[in-house]
Amino acid sequence: MVSSAVRSLTPWLQSDLASLPGATASTLGNTVCRMAPLAIERPALGRVPVVAAALEQLVVQTMALRSPTGGWPADLPQTPENLAPYLSEEAWELLDTLETARGTLPSPPSPALAPIAALVPHLLWMLASGGYEIMRLIEGVQARVSAPRNQGDVHIVRLVPLLVLVVDDVSYALDLVTQADPVPPLYLPEATEICLLENDLDARPWRCGDLLEKVANLITYTQPGLAELLGAGCAIEALRPFQPWQPATLHLHLHLAEMETQVYPQPPYGSKGSASAEMLYLSPKGENGSGVAPSGFTLDDFASTLAENPGDATAGVLGDWLTFTDESWIQSLLSTYAQQVIAQNLPALAVGSGESNPPPGGPNQGEAFCSLVTCAATDLVQGINGLFKHTFVHEPVLVADAWPRLRWYLAQSSERVMQLMGGVSVQVLPPGLSWQQGSLYLRPLMQITTAHRSWIIDLSRGRLLPTSPQALPADAAVDIADNPWRTPLTVAELTALIDRDLSTYTPAMASLRQGTPINLHRLDGEAGCQPGQLTLDWCFTLQTTL
Numbered sequence: 001m002v003s004s005a006v007r008s009l010t011p012w013l014q015s016d017l018a019s020l021p022g023a024t025a026s027t028l029g030n031t032v033c034r035m036a037p038l039a040i041e042r043p044a045l046g047r048v049p050v051v052a053a054a055l056e057q058l059v060v061q062t063m064a065l066r067s068p069t070g071g072w073p074a075d076l077p078q079t080p081e082n083l084a085p086y087l088s089e090e091a092w093e094l095l096d097t098l099e100t101a102r103g104t105l106p107s108p109p110s111p112a113l114a115p116i117a118a119l120v121p122h123l124l125w126m127l128a129s130g131g132y133e134i135m136r137l138i139e140g141v142q143a144r145v146s147a148p149r150n151q152g153d154v155h156i157v158r159l160v161p162l163l164v165l166v167v168d169d170v171s172y173a174l175d176l177v178t179q180a181d182p183v184p185p186l187y188l189p190e191a192t193e194i195c196l197l198e199n200d201l202d203a204r205p206w207r208c209g210d211l212l213e214k215v216a217n218l219i220t221y222t223q224p225g226l227a228e229l230l231g232a233g234c235a236i237e238a239l240r241p242f243q244p245w246q247p248a249t250l251h252l253h254l255h256l257a258e259m260e261t262q263v264y265p266q267p268p269y270g271s272k273g274s275a276s277a278e279m280l281y282l283s284p285k286g287e288n289g290s291g292v293a294p295s296g297f298t299l300d301d302f303a304s305t306l307a308e309n310p311g312d313a314t315a316g317v318l319g320d321w322l323t324f325t326d327e328s329w330i331q332s333l334l335s336t337y338a339q340q341v342i343a344q345n346l347p348a349l350a351v352g353s354g355e356s357n358p359p360p361g362g363p364n365q366g367e368a369f370c371s372l373v374t375c376a377a378t379d380l381v382q383g384i385n386g387l388f389k390h391t392f393v394h395e396p397v398l399v400a401d402a403w404p405r406l407r408w409y410l411a412q413s414s415e416r417v418m419q420l421m422g423g424v425s426v427q428v429l430p431p432g433l434s435w436q437q438g439s440l441y442l443r444p445l446m447q448i449t450t451a452h453r454s455w456i457i458d459l460s461r462g463r464l465l466p467t468s469p470q471a472l473p474a475d476a477a478v479d480i481a482d483n484p485w486r487t488p489l490t491v492a493e494l495t496a497l498i499d500r501d502l503s504t505y506t507p508a509m510a511s512l513r514q515g516t517p518i519n520l521h522r523l524d525g526e527a528g529c530q531p532g533q534l535t536l537d538w539c540f541t542l543q544t545t546l
Helices: 004-012 025-029 049-066 080-104 116-128 132-139 208-222 224-230 327-344 346-351 365-382 399-411 415-422 491-505 507-513
Strands: 032-035 112-115 141-147 150-167 170-175 193-196 205-207 234-239 246-262 321-324 424-429 436-450 454-458 463-465 477-480 516-521 529-544
Touching (some): 049 365, 116 132, 116 150, 116 224, 132 150, 132 208, 132 399, 205 208, 208 224, 208 246, 208 327, 321 399, 327 346, 327 365, 327 507, 399 415, 436 516, 491 507, 491 529, 507 529
Antiparallel strands (some): 193 205, 424 436, 454 463
């Protein structure tokens, strides 16, 4: 199944795709690699009780130290080196627990066979889960592009993750999003200056090279399993059609591409700019023309982030502002995400945790790396970090900006959650009915309730719903095509899997089933600021095939 995000971007691609010599999607789509498995699962070390407790204490102490009320000297930069002496005790406690837990570490996985087509969905999830802004750039955002050929025109700019296989000094490349040959003429030079126009992204000018470097650095911390691919490359063995097994190198390159269709800014919701997502929603046109076999994975309908009808975009509550008011829930959301980022790096920390005798006056390499990762993780959730930050929970935010961020928190919790949010091909047998074919969707529903009114927003697309969708019964049997778990499952069993993923990796999002208090700032003068409740629920629906 081709992801809807992929399909929605195809109208901006050139109809006559330029190909690189030897770099064809069809070749890669039929290539098998022998390589170490990708680290898709979250490291188990983070769920060891003593490690989890030490990790939580380190993050809590760091966030308290770096908070506006933490007493940090205003003239002292909050760098890893400056923070390390104040976090030494917590860092060493974490390193000590990792040293104790080293015996429980699994052996490094042996190289295994992996078809390139099967790697694509995993790589897409790892990239998209690396950061909310990365997901937005993958789906395409409006940006003002300043270059000699176009003086400040507004275009759709997207992040192009390019998988490159090098064998016998010949390169084969695949655009992971379109699953087709790369189109280098669309790539923006590194010196090009762009200004992102999405109102929940940073609007300052960026050099393309600087933005790509920032994206790569973020991925290195949040998904360290991709660091080797983004760096020197991963040494593998490759088997291409009509060729023997050969040594090869697999790389992941990042580019920014300017799509062909020019777009124009939309009227703002309020004083802070516009929500542009309706510009990104296009109905699917045509089939995927690459040689990559379609996978069962989808990247969610991330390109359809507002209503199809522009008039619906400002309807109801989407154009209003809300403020989260429960500080304990806010801290849980931010602290858990920071812990999750550090947990991704626990295997590397565990390897260096046995070092002793640090140099006089300074930390050893394990403590220094621990401080570096901790500083980077807490930067994401509370630092003045511009583009890559999660501080929207501490300030008034448009509902139209809050829902896609909450959607990302859900989707990044596990590949299973993102896959089901995007839809999977299934056969369903509800009690009392016959088998039905179609697409199964995990539907996260955000409800905002005040004393006078209630709204339901489908987080899959950000659309206001008049009522909750008809959910599949819990005892319906579901047969999922290319099921990566087990087959068949009941809807209740699928729901239990989702509940477990969210409770384990994003407990603050799971707790939204009970709700969190908010203030809703209505734009009309009579309503004004109203206290309310934001709750989140999820169900499964079936879109049948005609």
